[in-house]
Amino acid sequence: MKALAFVATLVTGAILLYGTMDFPAWGDPQAPAATHLSNYYIENAVAETHVPNLVTAVLGDYRGYDTMFETVVIYCAGLAVVSVLRRKKT
Amino acid sequence: MKLLQERTAKLKLGESLIIQTAVRIMVPFIQLFGLYVIVHGHYSPGGGFQGGVILGASFVALALAFDQKFSMQLMSERVNGVLGNLGALIFVGTAVLCALFGGLFLDYSALDKLIPLGPIGWRSFGIFIIEVGVGLAVMSIMVSLFWDIGSNGEMDEGL
Numbered sequence: 001m002k003a004l005a006f007v008a009t010l011v012t013g014a015i016l017l018y019g020t021m022d023f024p025a026w027g028d029p030q031a032p033a034a035t036h037l038s039n040y041y042i043e044n045a046v047a048e049t050h051v052p053n054l055v056t057a058v059l060g061d062y063r064g065y066d067t068m069f070e071t072v073v074i075y076c077a078g079l080a081v082v083s084v085l086r087r088k089k090t
Numbered sequence: 091m092k093l094l095q096e097r098t099a100k101l102k103l104g105e106s107l108i109i110q111t112a113v114r115i116m117v118p119f120i121q122l123f124g125l126y127v128i129v130h131g132h133y134s135p136g137g138g139f140q141g142g143v144i145l146g147a148s149f150v151a152l153a154l155a156f157d158q159k160f161s162m163q164l165m166s167e168r169v170n171g172v173l174g175n176l177g178a179l180i181f182v183g184t185a186v187l188c189a190l191f192g193g194l195f196l197d198y199s200a201l202d203k204l205i206p207l208g209p210i211g212w213r214s215f216g217i218f219i220i221e222v223g224v225g226l227a228v229m230s231i232m233v234s235l236f237w238d239i240g241s242n243g244e245m246d247e248g249l
Contacts, residue, residue: 047210048210048213049210049213049214049217050210050211050213050214051132051213051214051217052132052133053131053132053133053134053135055135055137056131056132056137056217056221057217059137060137060216060217060220060221061198061213061216061217064185064196064220065195065196067181067220067224068181068182068185068196068220070139071138071177071178071181071223071224071227071228072178072182074227074228074231075174075178075227075231077231077235078174078230078231078234078235081234081235081238081239082234082238085238085239085242085243086238086243086245087243087244
């Protein structure tokens with residue numbers, strides 16, 4: 001079973017590594033991610049939110065849903081650990 | 091020499107006067123830096139997650155250098171739980187409040203009807219509010235994870 005899991009991990013890793021070969025080069029200005037939304041954020045984020053740190057502006061405002069559910073995920077993790085581990089002293 | 095040996099024999103393994111004194115001096119500064127990272131997220135790298143982790147780490151340092159009981163005297167389990175819930179509630183509550191005041195969910199500019207700061211001012215201030223909520227939640231969860239796992243769920247002296 002362990003050998004099977006190891007082979008499965010290796011195959012999945014190899015497929016994922018093969019997939020990264022299609023990625024655009026690092027910092028490529030023609031990459032799809034750099035031609036649509038990034039430009040909008042860089043040009044308009046400060047004027048629209050008055051937050052000089054663009055990362056915070058995207059994190060807290062434009063991608064607010066993502067941040068909210070990140071918080072909820074952390075909250076649920078804590079809740080699960082407390083409800084599983086916490087017990088009264090015998 | 092005899093006295094010193096007796097005193098060190100009483101201490102638990104890993105407890106040392108040097109570490110305890112150093113942690114005692116450092117913890118206020120760690121917490122101040124954590125608050126700074128949270129509230130300065132608008133202008134520099136940082137924000138709720140990072141600042142909350144730093145705040146939580148200060149309590150973890152206390153629990154490691156002294157024992158878990160000592161850190162639980164400074165912030166009880168009940169206060170910790172209330173802060174964690176409050177943090178998550180601040181975030182979701184702000185988002186719902188935006189929707190109640192006629193905007194989209196998480197569209198902070200709708201809160202302009204509540205307190206007139208201007209829509210853009212509210213977008214900036216709304217980010218600040220949710221960063222504080224995230225910071226509280228992350229701090230509380232970090233500390234409670236460490237307490238629960240470190241003491242095997244029994245909330246005794248811990249590690």
